[in-house]
Amino acid sequence: MVEKLKIVGGNPLHGEVSISGAKNAVLKLMAAAILPQGESIIHNVPQLTDVNIMLRVIEELGVKTKYDKASKTVAIDATDITSITAKYELVSKMRASFIILGALVTRCKEAIVALPGGCAIGERRVDFHIKGLEALGADIKIENGYVHAKAQRLVGTDIYLDIPSVGATENLMLAAVLAEGATRIQNAAQEPEIVDLANFLNAMGADISGAGTSEIIINGVKQENLHPIEYTTIPDRIEAGTYMAAIIATKGKGIIKNVLPSHLTFFNSKLIKMGANIKLIEPTVLEVSCNQRLNSVNIVTQPYPGFPTDLQSLAMAMLTTADGVSIITESLYENRFMQVPELRRMGADIHQERNHALVRGVEKLAGTNVKASDLRAGASLIVAALMAEGKSEIEALHHIDRGYELFETKFANLGANIVRYNDESDTLANASLELNKENLNASV
Ligand code: EPU
Secondary structure (H helix, E strand, O other): OOEEEEEEEOOOOEEEEEOOEOHHHHHHHHHHOOOOOOEEEEEOOOOOHHHHHHHHHHHOOOOEEEEEOOOOEEEEEOOOOOOOEEOHHHHOOOHHHHHHHHHHHHHHOEEEEEOOOOEOOEOOOOHHHHHHHHHOOOEEEEEOOEEEEEOOOOEOOEEEOOOOOHHHHHHHHHHHOOOEOEEEEEOOOOOHHHHHHHHHHHHHOOEEEOEOEOEEEEEOOOHHHOOOOEEEOOEOHHHHHHHHHHHHHOOOEEEEEOOOHHHHHHHHHHHHHHOOEEEEEEOOEEEEEOOOOOEOOOEEEOOOOOEOHHHHHHHHHHHOOOEOEEEEEOOOOOOOOOOHHHHHHOOOEEEEEOOEEEEEOOOOOEOOEEEOOOHHHHHHHHHHHHHOEEEEEEEOOHHHHOOOOOHHHHHHHOOOEEEEEEHHHHHHHHHHHHHHHHHHHHHO
């Protein structure tokens, strides 16, 4: 059954949207929850395919898990771990599950975790994870596509990362929590999700300082010093940026609730340069609006606190109708311009050469059929469809379901003419689309 999204664009979005818990934080907290014996509780866990996959990875270790969707709470009881293997069938579905390697090898002294392989947006190697674990004293063999790591004892050391990799920083932090002595990760990633993981681990009894800077120090503690905890994860800055992009690009006005504006400093400064208005209403509430054609801006993606690569495709969609020419440089991934051919189908004028894209603003986009190739490219197509005149249909929604909780409901609450349907309910979808349009006309 092929699900599609039908959007009738060209109308400004208005209203309120509340941001869910951060996918890229919560997945790592779930891995960290297997370190102590006993049941940890994580709040603010979004309903996402990726969360379900991580739950399955953890369950296959013999760990008990419970996800209460109503309260968005996950309980993870790692009193007993009966398996040390994370299978390819799951790891290949979600690369982030490779994070279980560091946690398993430090808790169980042995781990067998599938290598995740490539991905639509780039090669995404895991060599820093492996070299870092070896530096901590793990004996690592790559056998039949699996990483087999053994370590009777991990010993803290200095580790320098060639690139401030988010995943490698997290995997090594997890492994170092129970190592003997101090581990210093230099050129560490500084993303808010790293800080959230360090806060989670410290609340459990770990001793980590410097998270959020380029040097993180982990003083190893003993297993018996760790205890299960109850913890609430941070809001998803990329989801917040996505709704901000959609409201601004459609020249609407909206309230973004449950957002931490300090996590979006660089993105917000670019939005303001584009001509958007961003007002802090409360510490976790922003009002965003725009009533002009956007200005063109240049963007270079960088590790945090630079412009986030995960919002690059969203910015590109916005700039397709900006006044002038924008140059976008993607410096983290080799293949993160997958949205370009689809945006062109909607009338965008984009010239791409290697990791640079030159976006010449056109008057307007026109709705058409497009296909999501990955999570953020998919999100950018939603924004483009909302900007475009007429009807668009977006295919391959499973990519978008990985990272955006209840997205069609949230967009519909902002007044978007959006409906998910499958081939069988096509007629129904058309009817409800007409209905949405009527409601919208009535409320304008
Ligand atoms: N890299 C290596 N070797 C390594 C590790 C990374 O060469 O051992 C390279 C990668 O190939 C990539 C760059 O370093 O070119 C950065 O990768 P990083 O390790 O920082 O990314 P990640 O941990 O795999 C996380 C997010 C991504 C986000 C990046 C960058 C999760 C689950 N994923 O990935 O999020 O783009 O950090 O901020 O946390 C998304 O949510 O759509 C998404 C892709």
